[in-house]
Amino acid sequence: MAKRAEKMVYLFGGGRADGNAKMKELLGGKGANLAEMVLLGLPVPPGFTITTAVCNRYFETGGKLPPSLTAEVEAALREVSRLAGKRFGDPENPLLMSVRSGAPASMPGMMDTILNLGINDAVAEGMVRLFGNERFVFDAYRRFVMMYGDVVLGVHRHKCEKLMDEAKRRLGVTQDFEVPGPELRRIVRESKAIIRAEGKTFPDDAMEQLWGAVGAVFGSWNNPRAVTYRQLNHIPSHWGTAVNVQTMVFGNMGDDCATGVAFTRDPATGEHVFFGEWLRNAQGEDVVAGIRTPQKISYAHSGDESLEHKFPEVYRQLVEVRGRLENHYRDMQDLEFTVERGRLYLLQTRTGKRTGFAAVRMAADMVVEGLIDEKQALLRIEPEQLNQLLRPVFDPNAKRTAKVLAKGLAAGPGAATGRIALTAEKAMEMAATGPVILVRHETSPEDIAGMNAAEGILTARGGVTSHAALVARQMGKVCVAGCGAADVDYAAGVVRMGGVTLREGDFMSLDGTAGEVLEGQVATVPSEVVRVLIDKTLRPDEAPTYQTYAKIMAIADRFRRLKVRTNADQPDQAAKAVSFGAEGIGLCRTEHMFFGPGKIGPMREMIIAENEEDRRRALSKILPLQRRDFAGIFEAMGGRPVTIRTLDPPLHEFLPHTEEEIADLSRESGIPASAISAKARALAEFNPMLGHRGCRLGISFPEITEMQARAIFEAAVEVKKRGIDVNPEVMIPLVGKVEEFRLQAAIVRATADKVFAETGTRVPYLVGTMIELPRAAVTADAIAREAEFFSFGTNDLTQTTLGVSRDDAGSFLPRYRELKIYERDPFEALDREGVGQLVRMGVEKGRASRPKLKVGICGEHGGEPTSVEFCHEVGLDYVSCSPFRVPIARMAAAQAALREAAARKAAAPAPKAKPKPKVKAAPKPKARPAPRIRVLTKPAPKAKPKAKPVTKIKLTPKLAAKSKARPAVKPTLKAKPKKGKR
C-alpha cells in the first residue's frame, strides 16, 4: 500500500485504466475522464497520466522530476507501445505522442501543449515511407519543432511561424495545406537553425523530447498567465497540474480519416437526438475554426454528406458510444472523436453546455427516462437559464445577418426591435403606430409611461441596476444599459454609434441577452411560455416547451420553502406576476403611480405648496387616483399579501425640468414659473441618495403618509366589499431609528381606524418597514418591537454598506471586477460577507424581539439565484422580484432547499437503516427545516469507483418513477466547479 500511495503514473488504454473519473484531484479532469472512458470500453488512444503530486514535487525540488519517475514512465511507454502496436522513436513503425496539461479545475488555454512528439529526421522519413504523404508528415514535423522550441526551449514560436508565412507569400498561397512537402522540409531545417542560433538544441532523441516536454508542461503551471488565472479564480497553487501523454491519432491522413464533435442530445433544444458535426480528412481544430463548413453527422440532417452515410460503421459505433456515455454520466455529453484510417477514437468527453431550453427539456426528459431523480433534475438547471424560455427571441437566422452597432450591459434580457424614440413622449406617440425602442442618456421616473410604451430601452449611462434596468426588468422590457458607445444627441435628434448615425424614427434592434445593439429591424419570436401564460395566444397542449417548463416548475415548487413574491405597481404587472407564480406583492412602489396621466400635476402642486393647507389640497386630488390604483392591484392579487411602500424618492424627482414643463405647471397651479424654478433649485441635493427621501418625507410632511394610508385602506375596504379578500401590508421606507417608524406607523394605524370607522368595514393589515440602512440592521431588535414585518431593501442597503452609489459605480466597478475585488457586481448578486452579515444580523435581532416577525427581501437581489440561496439560508420567509424573475426565484429557492438538505445530510453522522427524523439534524437553530425534503433524503449507497455498467434498456416512465431515488454520480461532481462561479 505504501508503494501504491506513491504511484506517479496512471496508465489508460486497451480496456484497462489505473484511474477513473473520481480521481480528478490526482489525475486532473482530462486524465480522469480519459481513464473513465477506457473503463467504459470506449476506443481511446492509449496513454498515461503523470499525477499532480509529481507536479508539486517538481516545484518543491526547484524544477526536478523525481528520479523514480523514469522507470515508471518507461514502463508505461512500453505498455502504450504494446497497445498501439508502434514504437516510440522507431522510424519503421513510429509512435507519436501528445503531451498535454490537465488540472483538477478547467484552466482553458492557460498551460502548454505539445503535439506530434517523437518525430525526428529519421522518423519523418520512415513516416513518409509508411504513409506516402510527405506534406502531411513534414507539416506535423514543422509544427512539433515550433511548439517544442517555444514551450521547452523558450524560442518564441513567431520566429518559426514567420518561415511559414514567408513561404506562403512567396508561393502566393493562403492556406497551410497548400504549402508542398519539399518546402516544409526546408522550413523544418530552418526552424532548427533558428533554435540553434539561439544557443538551444532541438533533441532528436524521442525520450529526451518526452522528458523535456513533461518538465515544460509542469513548469507552465507557474507561468504568469496561469498564476494570474488561478488568483482570479481562487484555484489553489498547491493543486498542481497532471500531464497526459497520449498516442497521437490523425484525422487528416487521407479520405479514410475524419474528425468531429458531437452532443448526446441537441444542446440548443434539448431534443433527444444525436447531434454533431464532422469533417473528412481534417484535424480537430478545423471543425471549430470555420475555414471549411462541417457537415452534420446524421443522415437525417446532412443526407449523403453525413457521417452516417460516408462512414456507416463508425457512425454505428458512435451511436453506441453515445448511449453508453449518457447512461454512465446520466447527463448530456459533449464528445470529440477522430477517425484514423477508418478506425474510431474518442479523445474527450465532458458534460455539454446547453441553452436554457435544452437544460429544462433534458432535465424533464431524463426524469421520465429514469436517468436522474427530480432533485437532480432541478439542480441541472441554472435558474437564470429560465429567462430564455420567457423572453421573446430573435429569429436566429435574422440575427446572423444583422450588424452589431455597439455593445452595452445586458440589463433586460430578450429581443426587441422597433423605431428609435428619444423622449418618453415621443415613444408614447410613436407606439400607436408600431414598436418603439426608447433611447436615452438615462431614464428617470417621469419616463415610466414612455418606457412602458416601448419594446426596448437603450441607455448610454447607468449600470445593471440603474433606473432603466430596474424598471425594464420589472416591466419585462428588453434593455441594454450603459452603452457608452451610443452618442445620444437630443438636440440633433440622432444617435451615433458604430460609425452609423441613426435618426429618431429609424429602426434598431436590441439583444438584451447579449447586450447588443443591432442595426435595423431584426425579426423576433415570442416565447411559448409567455404566449400560454400571459398572452393566452397558445393553449398549453399546443406548447410543448411550455409543458416542459410547467413540469419542471411544479417540481421546484414542491421542494422550495421560500415564498416568492413580486415587485409590481400596476394591476397588469401584478396579474402577469401571478401567472408566473408570484404569491404576493413584496414591493409596490407608490411613486410610479404619480407619473400616470393626470397624476403628476397634483403631485407637483403638492411639492410646490408652501404650507400644509395647500399641500393637503393637492393631496386630496391625488387620493382618488391612488385609491383606484390600489383597488386594481388588490383585485388582481385576490387576497394575496400586497406590500405597499409609502412615498420614497426625493421630491425633486417629480419636478419639471424643461422650461416648457415649468410653464405648464405654472399655468395649472397658478404659481409663478420663477417660484417653481426656485423650488427645484432649493430641493436639489448633493447626494440625493442620502438626502430628503423615504420616511423623512413622511416625517416632514405627515399629510402625505396620511393620504397614502387613506388611499390604501379605502381601496382595501372597497375591494373587500366586492367580496375579494385583501391583505395590505404597509411598508415604511428608509427607517434608521425606531422613532421614525413609530411616528409613521402611528399615522398609518390611526388612518386605518378612521377609515374602518367611516366605512363600517375592517380589513386585516400589517405595518412594517424596509431594512435598507445599516443603522436599521444593527438596531433591528428595537425596530421589530414596533414593526410587524421587515423587508430588506438590499439595493439601498448595498449602496450604504459599501458606500457605493450604483449610479456612479460605473467609473470604478468594472476595474474592481477585473481585479476580483468584487467577484460579481454587488448590485446583482448580494455581497454575503458584508451586506449579508447585516441582513443576518437584522433577521436575528428582529426575531429576537418578535419571534414570528415576517421577513422578506425586495431588493433586486430577490430574483438573483445565489442571493435567493442566501435568503433561504438566513431563514427569510419570502423573496420578491420583478415579474419576469419569479420563475427564476422559484427555481433558485428550490435548489437552495435541496443544497441545504444535502449539506445537512453530509454533516450528519452516517445514517442507520432508518433515518432519524430530527435528532441533531443541524446546528443552525435559525434556519427552518424544509418540510417536504425529508422523504427524499434517503441515504445514498457508497458510490463505487467502478460503476456497474448500466443496462441500455430504455426505461418506461413507470419504471423510471421507481428508480427516482437512485443516486447518480454526476451531481456531486458538478457541485464543485459551480462553487467557483458564485
Place this chain on the structure above:
Amino acid sequence: MAKRAEKMVYLFGGGRADGNAKMKELLGGKGANLAEMVLLGLPVPPGFTITTAVCNRYFETGGKLPPSLTAEVEAALREVSRLAGKRFGDPENPLLMSVRSGAPASMPGMMDTILNLGINDAVAEGMVRLFGNERFVFDAYRRFVMMYGDVVLGVHRHKCEKLMDEAKRRLGVTQDFEVPGPELRRIVRESKAIIRAEGKTFPDDAMEQLWGAVGAVFGSWNNPRAVTYRQLNHIPSHWGTAVNVQTMVFGNMGDDCATGVAFTRDPATGEHVFFGEWLRNAQGEDVVAGIRTPQKISYAHSGDESLEHKFPEVYRQLVEVRGRLENHYRDMQDLEFTVERGRLYLLQTRTGKRTGFAAVRMAADMVVEGLIDEKQALLRIEPEQLNQLLRPVFDPNAKRTAKVLAKGLAAGPGAATGRIALTAEKAMEMAATGPVILVRHETSPEDIAGMNAAEGILTARGGVTSHAALVARQMGKVCVAGCGAADVDYAAGVVRMGGVTLREGDFMSLDGTAGEVLEGQVATVPSEVVRVLIDKTLRPDEAPTYQTYAKIMAIADRFRRLKVRTNADQPDQAAKAVSFGAEGIGLCRTEHMFFGPGKIGPMREMIIAENEEDRRRALSKILPLQRRDFAGIFEAMGGRPVTIRTLDPPLHEFLPHTEEEIADLSRESGIPASAISAKARALAEFNPMLGHRGCRLGISFPEITEMQARAIFEAAVEVKKRGIDVNPEVMIPLVGKVEEFRLQAAIVRATADKVFAETGTRVPYLVGTMIELPRAAVTADAIAREAEFFSFGTNDLTQTTLGVSRDDAGSFLPRYRELKIYERDPFEALDREGVGQLVRMGVEKGRASRPKLKVGICGEHGGEPTSVEFCHEVGLDYVSCSPFRVPIARMAAAQAALREAAARKAAAPAPKAKPKPKVKAAPKPKARPAPRIRVLTKPAPKAKPKAKPVTKIKLTPKLAAKSKARPAVKPTLKAKPKKGKR
C-alpha cells in the same frame, strides 16, 4: 415604620425639616433643597411639601386626593402658622401661601404656580389695615384671583389681564404699580364677575382655595405642555411632581423691603468674590425683567447704592449664608433672597451656571481650598467650556452696541471681525491689508487658501460639519455656517441680511460662539491661553487665566488613558496642535496640500491626463511639493506619530469650474478647453459621497498612491537624516473589502522598500486603514489581518450607516431634532446606538484578528466630549481632532476615565478595608484598565443623610491637599441630570 412609609407631607422651617437634599425623587428638587437649607439653619419661610407619591395616587384615582391627606396638611399648616406667627385665613393676622410644583427633574415653566393664596375680601381689608398699603394689597389680591381663575377654574388669564390693560390705558399709565388702589379693588371685583359669568365660583375660604390649588398643581403634571416636555426629555410620567406650599414673603411692601439674586463666586470670571444684584422694594422677577436697573450687592461694586451699604445687617447675614452654602454644597451656588421689613429670607439655592473661564478657575481654586478633590474638579468642567479660554472674544462692551444682522450655526467658536470677501481669491488679496471675513454660499477644497487668509467664515448653506465648519475648526477660524438669512449674491457683489445690504469690502463681525452675524467692526480680545501658547506674546507668569488652565489640564492628563492626536495638514497647524497638547497627527489630509500655490496646476493636469504616462508626468511635478509638505509636518511633530491619508476626495473637486479657470488650465496644459469641460462633465457624479473616491482612486490609478507613498518616505528619510525621529503611518481611505487594502498596502510597502534601498536609510512605519464604511466595520476581522492600524472615520461612517448626507441633512435634520428622533446632530455627537455599534464591532473584530491593533478615531467626533467618552469605553487607543479641540478632548478623556472608574466601583461588591486590586474588577474583558486611576478609587464612606455641618475654617492649601480624597455629595447629584443631555 409602615406609617412612616406613607408619610405624605414633609414640613420645613424653624430649623427643622422632615426631608433633605437627597430626597429629590420624593420631594422634587425644589422641596428637597428648601428642606436642606432649613437644616443648614438658613432663614427659609416655613412651609411643607406634598410628595410625588401623592401625585401618582391623584392620577391613579382619577383626580382625587387621598382622604388621609387632609389631616396631614392641616397639621402641617398649624405648624407653619405657629412658625410664621400668622394664621391662614385670619383677617387680623393673615398667613398667605405660595403653591408651587416641583418635580424631581427640572421642568422650567411647564407646570402651574399660584401665589398669594389665602386672600379673600376680609383678609384683604385686614391686610390694608395691617400694612396701610391698599395698592400693594389689592394688586396681590388681583393677581391671586387671576391665577386661581386660570389654573384652578379654567378661566383664561387674559380675560382678567384685559381689565388691567384697559385701566392703564384709561389712566394713561404704562406700569402696573402706577394703577392706584381703588382701581385695583374694582378690577378684583370685575375679575370675580368674569369667573362667575363662566359658571365658576371663586372660593372665599382659604382652605378651599388651598385644596383647589393643590389639585390643580398636581393636575398640571399632565397638561399637554408638560407631557410633551417629558416625552422630549425622556422624563418618565410615573415620577410625578411634588407640591410645595410655603409662606409668602414680600420684598415689595416698602423701603425696608428688597429682593435679589446672588452667586457665591463671580459666574463670569470665577473670582472668589460675592457677586449679586438687588432692588429695593421689589419682587423677585423685577431683578431679572430689566425694567429697573438693579444695583450690585457689595460696596466695592455699587458703593452707596449697594445692599452692603443700605442693609448692612442683611448683607452680613448673606455673607454668612454664602459661606455656609459653599462649604455645604462644595460648589458655587446661585441663590435668591427677599428682605421683608428688614428681615432676610432665602427662597432658593442651586448650583450656579458659569462661563468656561469661571468653571476652570473655580475648579482649580476649590482644589486649593480643599473643597473638592482633583477628580471632582475635573468633572466640574464641561469640556466644551474650555473653548472660551482659547478663542478670541469680542470686547463685551463693544458687542453690546453692535447690531445682530442674522443668526446661523455656531460652527467655529470665537470672535472675528473684518472686511467682507466673496471669493477665496478676493479674501487672499484683501488679507494683505487687513482682516477679512470670507462669505460664501458654501466652501469647497479650492477655497482653502482663502479660508486660511480669512479671520472668519460665513456660509449660507451647510451644517456644523460642512466643509466650511470642518476646515474652520481645524484652522481655528471663527465660523458661522448655514446662515439661511444671508442672501449671498456673487453677481451683484453683495450680501443681504437683516434688512441691510453689505458690499464686498464692508466690515462685518462674526460671533462663532453664539452663531451671530454682527454689523460693522466689533473689537476683539485675543485669548490669554493662545497668547501664551501660540502667539508667545505673553509670558505664563503674566497670564493668570493661562496658569489656571495649565493647572487643570495637567490634572486631566494625569487621569486620562486615551491619547489625543490632531487633524492637521500644514506644519503650522501641527505646531499649534502640539502646543495644545496633541500627541501626534491622527489625520493628515493630503488633498488640502494640492490647493496651495503652484500645486493645483499639476494636479489638474494629472486628472485631465488620458493615459498613465501623462498622469505620471503630472504626478512627478506634484511629488517634490508633497515631499516638502510632509517634511515640514514630520519636523513639526518631532517623532510623534503622523497618520497620512492617501488621496480621498473625488477628482472632480479639483477641476476648475469657471470658464476663466478652464482657459488658464488649457493654456498651462495644452489641452483644449472643450476637453477639460468634457472631463469635468464626465467626472460629475449623482452621489459623489458614494462615488469614485477614497482608495477607489488609488486602485484605478495606482500611480497616485505610488507618488504619495514616495513623497512620504522620501520626506521621512530626509527628516530622519537631519536627526529628527519620524513615525509615519500611512492610511488608506474608504476601504470596504480587505482586497482593496491589500492592493493599496502592497504599493505603499513596495515604494517604502524602494526608497529605503535608494537612500540607504530606513524609517519605521505602519500601513493601516480608515474604517468609515459599514462593510469595513463588519469585516474588520479580515481587514485587521492585513492592516496595522484602524482609524474610525466617523464622519463618513455616520453618513453611510444612517444614510444621511451631511450636506443635505439641513432639509430634515432640524425637524428630526425637534421631534427628538435624534437628540443631537449625529455628525456632532456620535450616534452610539447605531454608528457606535459598528465602531464597537470594528474594534472587537479587529482586535480578535490582531490583538495589538492600534485603533483611533479621526472623524469630527474625536473632539466632542460625549463621543470621546464613548471612544474611551470601547477601548480606542486615541482620538484625533482639530487643533483647537485638543484641550477639550484631553479633558473629556480624563472625565471618561473618571466616570468609568466610578461606575466600576459602584458595580463592584462593597469593598473591604483594603481594596482588592483586580479580582472581579469589571465584566468587560475588552476595556483596558486605566492605569493611573486605581490609587484614587478609595471607597467613599457612606454619605449620611444629614451631613455634618462643615466648619467654616478656611483651609490652607496644605490642609486642602490632605483632604483631597474626601468625597463631596454634589458630584453624585450632578451626574444624574447630566445624563439626559447626552
